[in-house]
Amino acid sequence: NSSSSRLGFDKIHTYAEVDAYLTQLARQYPNVVTVVEGGRSIEGRPIRYLRISTTNFQDARKPVIIMQSLIHCREWVTLPATLYAIQKLVVDVTESDLIQNIDWIILPVANPDGYVFTHSNDRYWRKNRRQNFSGNICPGVDLNRNFAMNWGTASSTNPCSDTFHGSAAFSEPETAVIRDIIQAHSNRLALYLDIHSFGSMILYGFGDGTLPSNALQINLVGVQMAQAIDRVKWPTNRNYIVGNIFHVLYAASGGASDYGQLFAPLSYTYELPAWRNNSWLQGFLVDPEFIEQAGFETWEGIKVGARAALAN
Ligand code: ING
Numbered sequence: 001n002s003s004s005s006r007l008g009f010d011k012i013h014t015y016a017e018v019d020a021y022l023t024q025l026a027r028q029y030p031n032v033v034t035v036v037e038g039g040r041s042i043e044g045r046p047i048r049y050l051r052i053s054t055t056n057f058q059d060a061r062k063p064v065i066i067m068q069s070l071i072h073c074r075e076w077v078t079l080p081a082t083l084y085a086i087q088k089l090v091v092d093v094t095e096s097d098l099i100q101n102i103d104w105i106i107l108p109v110a111n112p113d114g115y116v117f118t119h120s121n122d123r124y125w126r127k128n129r130r131q132n133f134s135g136n137i138c139p140g141v142d143l144n145r146n147f148a149m150n151w152g153t154a155s156s157t158n159p160c161s162d163t164f165h166g167s168a169a170f171s172e173p174e175t176a177v178i179r180d181i182i183q184a185h186s187n188r189l190a191l192y193l194d195i196h197s198f199g200s201m202i203l204y205g206f207g208d209g210t211l212p213s214n215a216l217q218i219n220l221v222g223v224q225m226a227q228a229i230d231r232v233k234w235p236t237n238r239n240y241i242v243g244n245i246f247h248v249l250y251a252a253s254g255g256a257s258d259y260g261q262l263f264a265p266l267s268y269t270y271e272l273p274a275w276r277n278n279s280w281l282q283g284f285l286v287d288p289e290f291i292e293q294a295g296f297e298t299w300e301g302i303k304v305g306a307r308a309a310l311a312n
């Protein structure tokens, strides 16, 4: 029955809980859901993602959508966004076109070591747990600066920095897994979504301020996704802002959605809303009342993006 396939949205689930849930879903819906271990993190944790398909990824005419969360492990509110999407695609299906006509890849915990660390040691940890030096001196690579798009041009060379780009593009196992997923489906990748927080923004490439050749469509679909979210958002949260990473936010190189944009016509970074528009670090904290709402409202944007991907 379906009640056993619900994790619930009353709390932010741990890595272990999410991992067990993915396995359970694959067992309960073997015709639609496959759990794949894409690789292992620096500390050896499985990096698992779901393949969701009514045709077992065998129909090459179907577009593929890739969606991920927690590449930045302190951005906890992004987890219910991917878990909610999984639930809507597998357990509580209301949009049958999106499950029938699209192959989905969903990676809820892209940075498992970092995510475990935010539960055990430091709630505000952002990077992975790479040992850059011997001992516990300045560990971690910013995974969202480690992708091979303008790598190393607008990021930090300093391992102590929160935006340290690592020793080379894709030096980290966590980004290599995502690279491999993207490349394996590059011929039919229609939409790539990297979910972050916070800021209530939908951002697109590139992080150096240059624009993809189809930027007008990217912007249009971005606005349509934002409007769909804003229609159901909490009135106390601000409206979404849509725009280029550099122009809306800051210069950044090696981002996941910039790399996705090299292969998919539509690629975005979502920045989900902050905790009650509070001070900077508090923006990463999660109002328990907002967990299910974050999943619900983000799904409104995803649906619009998915239908645009189908129409492309
Ligand atoms: N913001 C993103 C960051 O990594 C970003 C912004 C998006 C940078 C896409 C590069 C590419 O800094 C958060 N909140 O992490």
Ligand code: ZN
Binding pocket: 072, 075, 144, 196, 197
């Ligand atoms: Zn982030």
